[in-house]
Each structure stands twice: as C-alpha cells, then as structure tokens.
Amino acid sequence: MILLNGCSFTYGDELENPDKERWGTHLGELLGKTILNKSAPGASNSRIFRTTMGMLSGMEDLSQLEGVIIMWSAFERVEMISLHAEHNYDRDSNLINSQFLQMSPSRISKNNRSITRNWQAWETFYGEIYTRETGIVNTINYMSWVKWICDQLKVTCIQGWFHEGNRVTFAKTFSPARIEQLGPRLTRIYEPVIKKFNALPPQCKLGATENDGPTFHEFTMKNNFKLMPREHPGPEAHKAYGEQLFNYIKNKNIVFEQDMYTPVIGTNLPR
C-alpha cells in the first residue's frame, strides 16, 4: 500500500470522479499497488505534514505500508482551526474536513471561494506577519522529516512540489541580491534550509529543481492538456502524469516493497 498526500492536484479537484480519475489511482494501477490518498483540496503543507505524521506515527495500521508519495503545496498556505465554517469552500462541499481551515492569500478576496469572516485579520496576517522564508523553512523541514521517518520505517519515499511557483518563490527568496542585502539574518535561515534541501535525493525533489522533472502543473501546461475551469489539471493530464511518474519510478529502479531499506541511522521505528 502506498500513502499519497497533497493538495487539490493530488486529490483530483474538479474531476468528475476523483477516486477513479486522479493521477494517484492511475499510478497505483500501473504499479499494482493499493493507494491510500489522504490529500485534500486547498491543503496547506501544515495539513499535509500533520496528516502524514498521524499516519506514520502508527495511529493507523502501517503493516501494509510500502511507500509514501507527497506532492507539497504552496508555501504560503497555513492551517487554522475553524469551528464556524468560515470558508465558503468548506460550506459548499464535503471535500475537506471543515474544522481545519486551509488558508491562503487567494481566499481573502470576496468571491465565492473566500473566507466568510475575519477578512481584515487575515489581510494583516498576510500583509504584516507571514513571510516567504517562514513558509519555506516549514516546508523544507517537513520534507526532510518525512524522508527521515520513511527511512526509519523502511518505506520508499517520493516527494515533489505541485507547482513550479514554489520554485520561483524559493529562488527569489534566496537570491544572491537578497542574501547580500539581508546578510546574516537571511543566511541563518538559508544555510540550514539549503543543506536539508540538498541532502534530499532527487526522488524527493520532483519539480523542486529544474533537473528533477516538471511539477504536475508544468507537465500539464507543457503538454497542452486541458485545464478545468478553476485551472486544475483535467482527466487526461492526470492519466498522463500517473504514467509519467510510473516511468520515472521504473527508470530510476525505485521499488515499493515492505522492508526494502537498510536504514543508516537509528534502530528503526516499530511498525
């Protein structure tokens, strides 16, 4: 069994039948593996990490687990608890657990997919409090922790970024000009981040560098696949991306089997 986690791109938002049409299902069929898809539309990386950790910490049955595939979402999304259905998206659908509000700057604007209260507080949050560096530090930490825990559990780990926008944000945030401008204040963040990022193997950085393949969004655009009305990849893109990932896995000889890793550190987490 392979655990999948991510945002709407992994969930298959806007597909007529997400369970059947999303890339994870196609990949599972090609690999001959059962897929447990924990992704949710709008998911923040906090949510992806929280739910993955909930699974990997042993709160759910891990005996059949052979692999973890995570497509991380946009850095700027944050997770809050909302007990008041303050998100139109939550009220309109049963797609996500409405108590966990997945917030992003795009949900502040007053349209039918925005929050329904606290606009001003969120505007000041994104205007004055949130910084790109914060989102990057959190995401790279999540990526390296998940990889490390997968190694300890002896399960294969594949990770990537859903959208090339993350790559642009990363490059802009840590551009030589900014490093020069902010000096040690930025290098204190940049150095551990880049060390952790570089330590990840290519299969844990899909779409995160230009050398490690396209993001799902990039793949969809480059191949002129149909986009849905809210710009999510359509069913053809999902099918083709599932095949592309399958080929990547085959070409790189990545194997999903129970207990395939010999861990370097530690004594293994019991499963």
Added chain:
Amino acid sequence: MNEKNNYIYVNGCSYTYGIGIEVSEQRQKRWATLLSNKLGTDVLNSACPGSSNFRISRHTYQDILTADKLPSLGIIMWSDGPRQEYFRPQENEYDWLDMAQVTPQGVGSIKSFFHRDAFESFFSFINSEQRALMHTINHMLSVEMLFKAHNIPLIHLQFKSNTNRHYRHFIETNKDTNSRPLRNVMKHIEACVGYLEKNNPYVYGFNKDESFGKLMHDKQLPFSTISLGHPEHTCHEAMAEWIYDLIKSDNDIIKRL
C-alpha cells in the same frame, strides 16, 4: 552511571534556559545542569527564551540528526502553544534568533506599530486554543518519533500547565457537543494524545498534569525578582530533584546513563 561519558539533551523556553537566575550563574543553576550533575552526565541545553513549540521541535530535529554522538536521554519542556515563529527581517528586536519567536504576552513590546497591530489581530481573531493544542501535540508526536527511532528515552514536560488547561478546557466544555467540526477536532486530538500516552510513560500535559509552573505552585516556591514570571534558582533545584526522582526508579533509563 558513567562520569561524563553520556549526555542528556534538553530543549525548551526560558524556563529551561534559566531566565530568572542571575546571568553569571544561569548555566550552572538551571534545572538541566543541576539534573546532569546529579546523574553524572553532560548536558546539551538547546533552550531559547521565548521559544515557540515550532522552534523547539525544529531545533531538536536539527540537533539530533546532526549529532556526532547521540544523547542517552531527552527531556523536552514544551512551551506555550499559542506562540508562533516567523522570519521577519524588517525588525531587529529578535535578531539574535534565526526566526522571531512571538508570544501573545510579548505582542505589546513589538516595536513596529503595524506588526504589533497585525499580531494583536492574529491572536484575537485567527489563532485559537484548539489550534495551539493541535500544533503542540503535532510537535510532540514528531519529536517522539525522532527519539523512538533512535531508541532514546524521552520525557515530555510542560513549562506551565497551559497545555493541560487547553486540553481539559476543550474536552470538558465540548464533550456533549453536536457540532461536527468540534467532534472531529476532539477525535483527532484524543487519538494523538492516546497514542503518545500509550507509547511513552513520560508524557506530561494531558491526563497527567505536571509542569514546572505546577511544581512551583504545589511547593509554594517563589518567582524570580530578576525577571518577573520566571522561576528563581531554588525552583530549578526542585525541578531537577523532581525529574531525578522520576528517572531514578526507571532501570532502563538508569542503565543508559
């Protein structure tokens, strides 16, 4: 026990850093050093004043994964759940830390009016007790797995009983609720707490309410006159004694030290 062959790893906030003790004596008189003296070990104290639980787990991972030699015992004294960490290059009040640690109590002293205003609004309208609790539990789970994977015993303590208060308050006031979101959050939190408590006898803050603050209250120990709201050195002695009593009856831990 070996003499200085092993070390204990501790992390936390100002209560672990030793704020409230004379600066010249801070390193010698804080609870972690006193405890390591009793155990005959070294200590690596990664605490920072004002720490959020985000920083504690982030630096704990960094320290353990890059350690040349692993500790024999870990003790994390978790901080206040609502605290946050952000990278904010615009200001310099926290420039000694890699990420600014923001506490709800400290918002009033943020220099920039706009940032102060934004944080006041954040803590008033966006952040919540439930979110603070959920994040604290998530950090505890992550660090628990880190130590479990290395087969290192870990003690989860709390600096004050805030986590217990959040937990009790949330569960007790909502146990009969019909609200689906509330029930879902409760289910999530109880599953995480259940997992932690089942797998580690030293998880304090939920069904076992033990904290540095509670110890001070129970023993009627004084706050410091140097830094209001922080324990003075006699409190650190009591805390070290309390942890020492806790672990000296655990043969598994004692054998490792």
